[in-house]
Amino acid sequence: MRSSEIREKFLSFFTEKGHTIIPSASLLPENDPTVLFTTAGMHPLVPYLMGEKHPGGTRLANAQKCIRTGDIDEVGDNRHLTFFEMLGNWSLGDYFKEDAIRWSFEFLSSKKWLGIDPHRLSVSVFTGDADAPKDTESIRIWKTAFKGVGIDAKEGDRIFMYPKAKNWWGPAGQTGPCGPDTEMFYDTGKTHAPAYGKKCHINCDCGRYVEIWNDVFMQYEKMADGSYVPLTQRNVDTGLGLERVAMVLQGVESVFETDMFAPLFKAMGTLTNQDDRRAKRIIADHLRAATFILADGVMPSNVDQGYVLRRLIRRAMREGRKVGIEAFGWTSAIVETIIATMWESYPELNIHRQHIGNEMKQEEEKFTKALDKGLREFDKIARDAKVRNLQTVAIKDVFDLYQSFGFPIEITKELAQEKGLGIDEEGFMQELAKHQDISRKGAEQKFAGGLADHREETTQLHTATHLLHKALRNVLGDHVEQKGSNITAERLRFDFTHAAKMTDAEKRRVEDMVNWVIRDDLPVTFEEMTVDQAKQAGAIGLFEHKYGEKVKVYTVGGFSKEICGGPHVTHTGELGVFKIKKEEASSAGIRRIKAVLLDKDV
Numbered sequence: 258m259r260s261s262e263i264r265e266k267f268l269s270f271f272t273e274k275g276h277t278i279i280p281s282a283s284l285l286p287e288n289d290p291t292v293l294f295t296t297a298g299m300h301p302l303v304p305y306l307m308g309e310k311h312p313g314g315t316r317l318a319n320a321q322k323c324i325r326t327g328d329i330d331e332v333g334d335n336r337h338l339t340f341f342e343m344l345g346n347w348s349l350g351d352y353f354k355e356d357a358i359r360w361s362f363e364f365l366s367s368k369k370w371l372g373i374d375p376h377r378l379s380v381s382v383f384t385g386d387a388d389a390p391k392d393t394e395s396i397r398i399w400k401t402a403f404k405g406v407g408i409d410a411k412e413g414d415r416i417f418m419y420p421k422a423k424n425w426w427g428p429a430g431q432t433g434p435c436g437p438d439t440e441m442f443y444d445t446g447k448t449h450a451p452a453y454g455k456k457c458h459i460n461c462d463c464g465r466y467v468e469i470w471n472d473v474f475m476q477y478e479k480m481a482d483g484s485y486v487p488l489t490q491r492n493v494d495t496g497l498g499l500e501r502v503a504m505v506l507q508g509v510e511s512v513f514e515t516d517m518f519a520p521l522f523k524a525m526g527t528l529t530n531q532d533d534r535r536a537k538r539i540i541a542d543h544l545r546a547a548t549f550i551l552a553d554g555v556m557p558s559n560v561d562q563g564y565v566l567r568r569l570i571r572r573a574m575r576e577g578r579k580v581g582i583e584a585f586g587w588t589s590a591i592v593e594t595i596i597a598t599m600w601e602s603y604p605e606l607n608i609h610r611q612h613i614g615n616e617m618k619q620e621e622e623k624f625t626k627a628l629d630k631g632l633r634e635f636d637k638i639a640r641d642a643k644v645r646n647l648q649t650v651a652i653k654d655v656f657d658l659y660q661s662f663g664f665p666i667e668i669t670k671e672l673a674q675e676k677g678l679g680i681d682e683e684g685f686m687q688e689l690a691k692h693q694d695i696s697r698k699g700a701e702q703k704f705a706g707g708l709a710d711h712r713e714e715t716t717q718l719h720t721a722t723h724l725l726h727k728a729l730r731n732v733l734g735d736h737v738e739q740k741g742s743n744i745t746a747e748r749l750r751f752d753f754t755h756a757a758k759m760t761d762a763e764k765r766r767v768e769d770m771v772n773w774v775i776r777d778d779l780p781v782t783f784e785e786m787t788v789d790q791a792k793q794a795g796a797i798g799l800f801e802h803k804y805g806e807k808v809k810v811y812t813v814g815g816f817s818k819e820i821c822g823g824p825h826v827t828h829t830g831e832l833g834v835f836k837i838k839k840e841e842a843s844s845a846g847i848r849r850i851k852a853v854l855l856d857k858d859v
């Protein structure tokens with residue numbers, strides 16, 4: 258079954274079950290400064306999962322393009338990708354576990370739909386803890402579903418229990434809707450690699466079991482005090498990985514052997530005879546991600562999404578060099594193939610074809626010379642390290658490769674690994690932070706007159722939002738949590754938890770506090786750290802990242818520390834004068850502030 262057929266079947270199945278099909282949202286999250294990319298189908302739907310009415314009704318489904326860079330080091334194995342499509346169905350306070358699980362099972366196993374042999378399916382369910390009980394309801398529904406096809410599923414046999422770390426999703430922020438999930442796994446029947454211990458299990462990393470679908474049951478709200486309170490609007494959020502299901506149905510060993518990737522490998526075959534499987538997989542994945550990011554209007558740069566894009570293209574180029582692909586313009590040739598394979602489902606690829614091709618060529622041109630020189634420079638560095646018997650590449654050298662040759666950290670890390678050397682990533686990040694002022698200015702110049710006309714204004718308002726958030730907590734109390742943020746070139750809008758209307762005196766105190774911080778001209782800096790380190794450092798903000806994932810924490814002098822993707826100004830003095838224009842109720846228990854920045858002389 259071709260992947261386009263799987264996509265169509267999914268959407269027709271859920272249309273039959275009364276769902277409205279909605280389009281894929283952009284890869285660039287709207288109104289959400291905390292993440293760079295849309296990471297799951299539910300991401301653009303958060304307001305509706307929180308209770309806002311969706312024009313499509315209470316049953317929705319779609320195919321959503323997603324980017325997750327957290328697994329970038331895993332790309333090259335049989336199933337990890339930075340760009341993937343997630344097929345999803347949602348219930349906004351409509352059906353719940355019974356229908357969600359029954360339908361997942363029907364779609365996967367029924368001959369009319371995907372027709373997967375149910376003997377190859379296993380599931381995981383939330384085991385229960387002090388916050389929420391064991392999900393016995395899901396266990397019961399799974400047992401019935403399997404019984405329907407003559408399989409006697411039991412706990413410990415086809416149904417496996419796991420704690421929160423595996424079988425829980427959300428909340429999107431520190432507080433909000435969340436709940437247990439149940440995941441479906443396909444048994445490839447491969448022999449378990451002994452390296453992973455004696456006992457193979459469905460969440461084991463040996464590659465025998467492939468997670469294909471996740472049904473999340475949002476039935477709790479996590480409160481500011483850390484407790485979990487049952488929700489009145491109970492939602493379902495599911496995500497089925499298209500590439501993985503295609504791999505299973507097409508009976509191939511990896512997502513890269515599916516029909517979506519085959520033309521790419523064929524195109525690469527015309528460019529090189531060498532056969533480094535991992536390198537070619539990285540090229541295929543990274544250029545696919547880059548194509549889609551470009552189609553959504555991002556250009557290569559040194560900050561945020563633009564920098565992720567640049568890293569993906571440059572890493573693909575270096576992998577290309579590894580397998581002997583040299584012909585200038587080769588990345589845009591592969592990109593042409595990607596567009597030809599995908600444009601029918603994603604017409605934006607065709608619409609922006611010219612732009613995508615041009616940007617690829619320009620980036621390739623920019624980096625080709627630097628790559629050659631940088632590789633020679635690295636050889637010198639590595640030889641020197643060997644002579645001096647060093648285990649790691651000096652931070653100064655890693656930074657030089659970054660600054661003078663445009664080597665993203667991943668490239669240097671891999672080059673070092675190939676020579677048996679390590680690099681100090683944290684040290685590099687610190688060094689980078691020291692140089693932020695310079696590189697940010699450079700990046701801003703690149704943007705001038707380009708994509709983001711109002712970049713300066715929105716960046717300033719973004720920093721002002723952090724100051725407002727912290728000032729509200731200082732004035733009103735720590736119960737204040739961000740519930741939403743929206744920035745235009747003219748104003749910021751900030752939703753936060755607080756029960757009462759703010760008094761005039763409170764508003765004035767908040768304004769004064771923000772304006773003191775602006776007048777003090779405090780430096781704005783950031784560091785990358787894990788979510789846990791960020792929590793320990795006392796950072797506020799939305800903790801929606803997965804365990805172990807690195808996040809950026811922005812610090813404004815001694816005043817505020819917040820998890821955020823940026824961008825921000827470098828000094829608060831750039832902000833002018835902060836003024837609250839409006840304070841009003843947004844929904845029960847949530848207030849909304851609209852505020853502006855005025856020129857100093859006004």
Ligand code: SER
Nearest residue numbers: 297299471494495496
């Ligand atoms: N949000 C869940 C996931 O990404 C289900 O869609 O797995």
